[in-house]
Amino acid sequence: METGLDEYHGVDAARFQSEIQPRYRPAVLRGLVAHWPVVKEGQTSPQALAQYLKSFDRGELTESMLGPPAIKGRFFYRDDMRGFNFERQQETLTAAIDRLLAYLDHPAPPAFYTGSVPTDVNLPDFGRDNVMDLIPRSTGARIWIGNSATISTHYDQSDNIACVVAGTRRFTLFPPEQLPNLYVGPLDYTMAGQPSSMVDLANPDFARYPRFRAALDAAITVDLQPGDAIYIPSMWWHNVVSTGPFNVLVNYWWNDAKPWAGNPFQALVHSIMAMGEMPAERRAVWRDVFDHYVFHQNGDPMAHMAPEHRSVTGPLTPRLAQYIRGWLLRCLGG
Numbered sequence: 240m241e242t243g244l245d246e247y248h249g250v251d252a253a254r255f256q257s258e259i260q261p262r263y264r265p266a267v268l269r270g271l272v273a274h275w276p277v278v279k280e281g282q283t284s285p286q287a288l289a290q291y292l293k294s295f296d297r298g299e300l301t302e303s304m305l306g307p308p309a310i311k312g313r314f315f316y317r318d319d320m321r322g323f324n325f326e327r328q329q330e331t332l333t334a335a336i337d338r339l340l341a342y343l344d345h346p347a348p349p350a351f352y353t354g355s356v357p358t359d360v361n362l363p364d365f366g367r368d369n370v371m372d373l374i375p376r377s378t379g380a381r382i383w384i385g386n387s388a389t390i391s392t393h394y395d396q397s398d399n400i401a402c403v404v405a406g407t408r409r410f411t412l413f414p415p416e417q418l419p420n421l422y423v424g425p426l427d428y429t430m431a432g433q434p435s436s437m438v439d440l441a442n443p444d445f446a447r448y449p450r451f452r453a454a455l456d457a458a459i460t461v462d463l464q465p466g467d468a469i470y471i472p473s474m475w476w477h478n479v480v481s482t483g484p485f486n487v488l489v490n491y492w493w494n495d496a497k498p499w500a501g502n503p504f505q506a507l508v509h510s511i512m513a514m515g516e517m518p519a520e521r522r523a524v525w526r527d528v529f530d531h532y533v534f535h536q537n538g539d540p541m542a543h544m545a546p547e548h549r550s551v552t553g554p555l556t557p558r559l560a561q562y563i564r565g566w567l568l569r570c571l572g573g
Contacts, residue, residue, distance in 0.1 A: 244412075244461050244469075255373040259470060260398070265412050265459065265477075266470045268373075272402045273466030275369040277487070281405035281465055285343060285485035288405055289336045292384075292487075295362035296333045303328050303335050306350035312481075313389040313439070314352060314430055323430060325350065332361050335384060342386060343484050352385035354431070358489075371491055373400065383488040385481065392421060392436035392478040395471070396504060397492040402468040406486030410469055411440060411460045413476035420454035421476060426508060440478045499560040 246267040247259065259266050272278055280291040304314055306325035314325050330338075335353045342348035358365040358380045366380055392413065401408075413421060421436040429435060438448045445452060463469060471477055473494060481488070514525050530536040532552065541552045551563055 244459055250373065252373050255470075260472075263472045265410075265472065265475060267461055267463070268400075268468040268470060270466050271373075271468040272369070272371075272404075272489075275402075275404070275466075277365075277369050277404050277489075278466050281485075281487060285340065285405070288485065288487065289340055292362065292365075292382075293333045293336055295358075295365045296331060297361060297363060298331050298333070299361045300329045301332055301335065301353055301356045301361060303330055303338075303351065303353040305352075308347040308349055310350050311389075312350045312387045313391070313441075314350065315391060315439075316424070316430075332356060332384075339384065339386060339485060348386055348484070350386065350388060352383070352388050354381075354383040354385070356382045356384075358382055369489070371400065371402075374491060374493055378491045378493045380489050380491055383486075383490070385486055386484050388481050388486070389441070390479040391430070392438070392440060392476050393431075393433040394474050394476050395433065395492060396473055396502075397494040398473050399471040399490055399492055400468055401471065401488055401490040403463045403465050404487035404489055405465055406481055406483035407465075408463045408486070408488065409460060409480040409482075410463065410471075411458055411478040411480075412471065413454055413458050415474045415476070417454045417457050417476065420450040422448045422451065426504075426511075436476070436478075497555060497560075499557045500555060501560070501563075 244265050244267050246269055247254075248269050250259065250268050250271065277288070277291060281288040304325045304327055306312075306314060310324045315323070317324050332353070335351075339351055342351060356362075362382065365382070369380075370376075371378070371380065392411070394415070401410075422438055423434045424437045426434050438444070438451050438454075443451050443455075461469065514522055517525070532540050541549045544552075546553060551559070551566070553559060
């Protein structure tokens with residue numbers, strides 16, 4: 240396991256976009272948001288941070304996750320895989336923060352987590368003074384609040400900048416090619432949207448998951464303090480451990496995909512349904528077809544056709560995307 244990443248100080252948008260992002264490798268951005276008012280409030284006290292956040296709350300509901308002390312902050316499946324080891328409940332962000340404050344002096348508090356809360360909906364003025372300069376200002380921020388917690392190894396389809404506001408975070412990252420060694424759980428039945436590794440990073444069961452040793456050899460771990468941030472490219476797997484009784488993180492997801500393009504994950508699931516049980520030799524043929532048409536392993540697959548005759552393989556425009564969706568819906572409806 241590696242013990243660090245490339246670290247940068249004083250990064251501006253030009254350097255991020257020209258030097259860091261094109262490498263497609265995670266990077267630590269030390270002190271990136273140390274100047275944020277919310278970080279300074281967190282350095283004062285949990286109560287000061289709580290009051291600051293609640294001052295922006297507009298009373299919209301969000302979802303909290305609450306688990307018994309016995310799970311030790313690891314939000315996961317139940318042993319029988321028929322449910323989760325936590326409950327979900329709807330409440331305002333102010334109620335969630337007050338609940339967390341009430342746990343501060345508890346010797347064995349429940350595991351508590353409310354995450355992916357869009358600040359433009361729940362805290363609409365938060366971004367006015369806490370500004371992310373590296374990416375377009377239109378990129379929405381999301382806030383994550385809880386006590387000590389472990390978020391199982393997962394990936395995001397979008398690029399991610401995660402900023403530590405309060406508490407500490409340990410990120411353990413795995414390159415995308417480690418997918419076969421991570422023993423991923425159900426694709427459609429997940430804790431929070433994305434599929435997760437079934438392996439407990441803190442106590443891996445190598446008898447059940449032997450290839451995970453190889454994943455650990457490729458893993459990278461880094462610890463972040465308040466004011467630090469990390470850039471995680473899309474599809475890099477990451478496990479996140481937060482420590483401390485009052486943790487806050489703000490993150491930004493964005494990608495350069497055309498807004499009318501389809502979702503690759505949905506295409507994956509459809510492909511599994513259509514080809515997953517084919518004989519191996521036929522799957523190999525379809526792999527070659529995908530390499531040709533989707534991944535352009537042989538160059539432009541329709542270079543021999545005039546642009547007006549390329550149909551679904553032509554340049555993706557909103558009009559063509561609408562046509563493809565309609566065509567797929569008619570096919571699937573049958």
